[in-house]
Amino acid sequence: MLISSKDLLLTARAGGFAIPHFNFWDEISARTHVAAAEQKHVPILLAWAQKHEADISIDEALNLGKFYGAQAKVPIVLHLDHGFSPDLVKYGVNHGFTSVMIDASAEKFDKNVAMTKDVVDYAHQRGVVVEAEIGHVGTGLSEDDANQYTEVEAAVEFVKRTQVDSLAVSIGTSHGVYKSAKTPHLNFERLSELRKAVPIPLVLHGGSSSGDDNLNKAARLGITKVNIYTDLANAALHEAQAQKYASVLKMIEAEQDAIKSLDEHYIDVFDTVKLNQVETATALGAL
Structure with a gap:
């Protein structure tokens, strides 16, 4: 079934666990993410990114996401990830995404606020929740790179001015492949400060290869959703290459x-609660 992310992330925030966000890039990955969620009996965000x-076009992604999400035996949030174009994000709102992200984090603070508020106003009128980002999550960071950690006061002001539903924060993870083989150092002190000060769910991008212990601790300290893509794509590519002399069916x-296998691993790392526990939390008024 397709649902909004709002209640899920609020439940995760109250319970100290995270909901998995798995990007899909074709029919195989979309179908497999849903199968993993059903196997583990947990809700997930099934996400397509503008990049x-x-x-895979937005319309193809919508068709796949709505098809597999609607027939799933567990709740599925169909999420538009890293929408850089407000027009594309609004198109997604109108055509079936149940959650969207407007990413203006590379812009100056006031422009980020303005772009985000515009999308929030538009999406909320149509019953769709919005994620935004403040404090830019880097790409391929090495340990020596100066990551732009999210500032607490800026995050509080951003949420107040935009009324966004969830906020992606920068605490030391990176998109893509890390340049260093070392597990990144995450700023858990900053995360704790953000969790206390920011009244909405916090989310973490760049979860791939960021360390199982790091991600588990982040979930316990206030991260309600963790984005995973690079590890999944690399694992699929590795297996496809290993099967190059096999049949297409064997490759698939x-x-x-x-x-x-990776989906199920990360579900365990995030301590994602089983569906009946989510339903119980909802019934008890944890939202």
């Missing part, structure tokens, strides 16, 4: 097994 539109099966 993947050269490989190998990709599915690799993706599903």
